[in-house]
Amino acid sequence: MMGRLIRHWIPFLFFILIPGLVVLFGYLMPGIAPLTELRDMMVEWAVIISAFAFLLGLLNVLQVHGRHIRRRRSGWFYSLILVLAMLLTWIPPAFQSLGLDFLGIPVSSEAQAMLATTSQWIFDYVITPLGASLAALLAFTLVLAALRIFRARLNAWAVIFLVTVVVVLLGSIPFTTGLEWLTGIRSWIIDVLSTAGIRGLLLGVALGVIVTALRVFIVSEQPYSES
Amino acid sequence: MNLLAGAILLLSLVTLIGVYLILRLRKKTQTAVRPISAFQDLKVQASYAAESGGGIHVALGNGSLYGEDAITSIAALQVLEALSDEAVAYNAPPIITVGDPTLLPIAQDILRRAYERKGQLEFYNAGQVRFVAPSPVGYAAGAGDVASGETVTATMMIGAFAQEVSLIADSSVRYNTPALAAVTTPTAISALYPAIEKLAQGEELYAAGAQLTGEDRYMAGLITQDVLRFILVLTILALSIATYWGIW
Numbered sequence: 001m002m003g004r005l006i007r008h009w010i011p012f013l014f015f016i017l018i019p020g021l022v023v024l025f026g027y028l029m030p031g032i033a034p035l036t037e038l039r040d041m042m043v044e045w046a047v048i049i050s051a052f053a054f055l056l057g058l059l060n061v062l063q064v065h066g067r068h069i070r071r072r073r074s075g076w077f078y079s080l081i082l083v084l085a086m087l088l089t090w091i092p093p094a095f096q097s098l099g100l101d102f103l104g105i106p107v108s109s110e111a112q113a114m115l116a117t118t119s120q121w122i123f124d125y126v127i128t129p130l131g132a133s134l135a136a137l138l139a140f141t142l143v144l145a146a147l148r149i150f151r152a153r154l155n156a157w158a159v160i161f162l163v164t165v166v167v168v169l170l171g172s173i174p175f176t177t178g179l180e181w182l183t184g185i186r187s188w189i190i191d192v193l194s195t196a197g198i199r200g201l202l203l204g205v206a207l208g209v210i211v212t213a214l215r216v217f218i219v220s221e222q223p224y225s226e227s
Numbered sequence: 228m229n230l231l232a233g234a235i236l237l238l239s240l241v242t243l244i245g246v247y248l249i250l251r252l253r254k255k256t257q258t259a260v261r262p263i264s265a266f267q268d269l270k271v272q273a274s275y276a277a278e279s280g281g282g283i284h285v286a287l288g289n290g291s292l293y294g295e296d297a298i299t300s301i302a303a304l305q306v307l308e309a310l311s312d313e314a315v316a317y318n319a320p321p322i323i324t325v326g327d328p329t330l331l332p333i334a335q336d337i338l339r340r341a342y343e344r345k346g347q348l349e350f351y352n353a354g355q356v357r358f359v360a361p362s363p364v365g366y367a368a369g370a371g372d373v374a375s376g377e378t379v380t381a382t383m384m385i386g387a388f389a390q391e392v393s394l395i396a397d398s399s400v401r402y403n404t405p406a407l408a409a410v411t412t413p414t415a416i417s418a419l420y421p422a423i424e425k426l427a428q429g430e431e432l433y434a435a436g437a438q439l440t441g442e443d444r445y446m447a448g449l450i451t452q453d454v455l456r457f458i459l460v461l462t463i464l465a466l467s468i469a470t471y472w473g474i475w
Contacts, residue, residue, distance in 0.1 A: 028231045046293045050329050057328030057358035064354050074377065134364040138390060141397040142418055148400065149421035161420065198413045201429040205411045207455050208433030209298040211448045214241050216301065 020217060061086060089127075092119040164189060244454050248447035260449065265407045265427040266306070266438040270313055272381040272405060277317030281380040282355075285310065286370045286395055287334065288410075289326035289363045290387030299411055300330055302433050303386035306409065307334060309439035310383070311341035323356040324373055326366035331358050367391035371398035374406075384408040384419070385432065393418040409435060 019042050026039025065079035073079075146165055149158050170179065171186025269283075276282050287303050290296030307323065314321050315338075323334050334356045342351040359369035371394045374382040382399045384392055385408065392408070392415045399406035400422060408419050409427035416428050427435070430452065436445035469475035 024234075025231075028234050050291065050293055053328035053331065054361075056331055057361075060328075060331055060354075060356070060358045064357050067354060131362060131364055134368050134394070135391075138364065138393060141393045142390065144397060145393055145400075145418065145422035151400075152422055152424045158421070201413060201416070203459060204430035204452075204456065205433075207452050207459070208302070208411075208430040210237070210241055210455075211245070211452050212298045212302050212433055214238065214245065215444065215448055216298075218242070218245075 016216065058086075058090070085126075089119070089122050092116075092122075241451060241455065244451045245447050248450050260434070260437055260441075260446070263427050263431050263434060263438055265409055265425040265431075266435055268405075268407055268425050269306070269310060269383060269439070272383075272407070273310060273313040273317055273319065276314070276321075276380040277319040279380050280319075281378040282319050283310065283314065283321045284370075284374050284376070284379045284382045285321050285323045286374070286382065286384045286386070286392075287323060287325045287330055288384070288386030288388045288392075289361075289366055290330070291327035292329040292333065296387035299387045299432065300327075302435060303409070304330075304333060304337060305436040305445075306383070306385050306439065308337050308341070309436070311338050312344065315341045315345050315347065320350075320352070320355050322373060322376070322379065324359050324366075324370045325356065326359060326361065326363065326370075328358050328361075331356060363389055364391045364394075367394040371395045374398045374404065375402045379404060381405040381407065384410065385435075386410075388412065388415040390414040390418040393422065396422040 022035065023039050023042055026035045030036055062083065065083050067073075068076050068079040069083070146162065149162055152158075167182060168186050168189055171182040171184075171189075173179075272283055285307055287300065287307070288296075290300035290303070292300060307321075310321060320338070323338065325331050325334055335353050338355060339348070339351050339353075342348050357373070359373075360366045367388075373379065374395055375398045381404055382395065384395055384406070388410050389412055392410065396406055396408070396419055405425075406423050407425040408423050409432040410416055410419060411429055411432055416426070419426050420428075433452065434449050436442065437449040466475060
């Protein structure tokens with residue numbers, strides 16, 4: 001009885017129901033100052049907890065890829081590069097935020113500036129270009145997927161999908177040689193068909209979200225403890 | 228104050244319908260659910276993974292437990308819970324990738340509990356759940372690499388994704404491993420529709436619990452969704468007609 005109270009009801013009451021209601025009513029009743037202050041404080045706590053989760057994520061990456069390297073699994077070299085890159089990215093800001101007094105050795109202001117420049121350099125010249133390259137690659141995978149459509153599904157919907165894609169793409173080109181009418185069809189597809197479809201989809205998703213959230217509130221859904 | 232009244236009315240309505248349906252379902256026997264191929268095929272893929280000595284890759288996306296995608300992530304965790312039980316029973320543990328570290332301990336706990344329920348806790352390996360990258364494109368690239376692994380027999384993409392999910396799907400197609408998906412955003416749906424046959428779209432993701440377990444609590448939630456949808460459709464139609472005739 002006591003065990004169930006501690007394991008089941010106390011987490012539910014203090015970590016789900018009360019914070020949930022405070023945050024919900026904090027948004028619904030913005031005029032009540034103490035409630036909105038309490039809401040903001042709880043949202044801040046959530047952000048702090050999520051920062052700790054990042055530390056867990058970091059350790060997880062080290063654990064998984066460290067094991068790959070130790071056991072010389074296929075692709076272990078890439079794991080090694082990943083771990084080294086991660087440490088290289090992580091160490092300069094960590095030194096900076098720790099006050100740059102590592103193992104009792106004070107670090108000069110020049111070194112401070114160098115560490116700040118290094119992390120900014122890594123961000124500007126490694127992370128951002130790599131992200132942009134992957135985003136560019138995405139365009140090719142989307143086109144490839146469209147070309148492969150008949151492999152995944154051979155039906156009338158696939159034909160409609162492909163024809164719509166072609167019309168919308170052609171309609172986006174500023175033609176001046178008699179194909180201007182495609183622009184009107186493109187606009188109609190986007191403004192009427194696509195918008196109506198997306199709204200219907202989002203309304204369905206919103207209902208699903210409400211029902212699932214309510215299941216969490218009434219303890220029917222417990223991703224955090226024994227079921 | 229109108230916002231508050233509307234929210235309380237909606238929540239009360241959902242609670243009343245849900246509680247009524249749970250009580251009703253306990254007395255009745257079976258309720259039919261429209262089969263969704265993405266979830267139906269998941270159990271088949273779990274048994275196939277066991278036969279071939281591999282495992283299913285479950286990509287949970289970039290949703291977190293505190294942002295706007297929190298509920299989508301919780302719905303994705305339902306699928307993971309049902310799949311973990313199957314996979315542990317077949318001795319084919321899944322590889323789970325997450326793009327937000329708040330999902331990491333929850334996913335690890337779900338897998339651990341599946342082992343605990345089968346009395347095989349000594350075989351649990353926390354490294355089966357992997358944090359890949361916090362940025363959506365970086366996550367998709369990393370998860371795509373996992374999807375192309377030698378021991379992966381199928382990939383399930385479920386949770387909060389955008390168009391970058393195409394990178395994971397492309398990896399599955401290139402390595403000829405079956406891919407299943409359940410996503411809610413229009414960008415992810417349009418990216419996956421041409422690439423994947425077994426695709427659960429939009430609200431179908433929230434039907435996963437009912438599809439995979441058939442438990443009363445999930446069935447009640449599903450029927451509540453349907454009832455609310457009917458009410459919403461009728462309201463939209465009535466308001467449209469009223470506006471057309473100048474009554475509203």
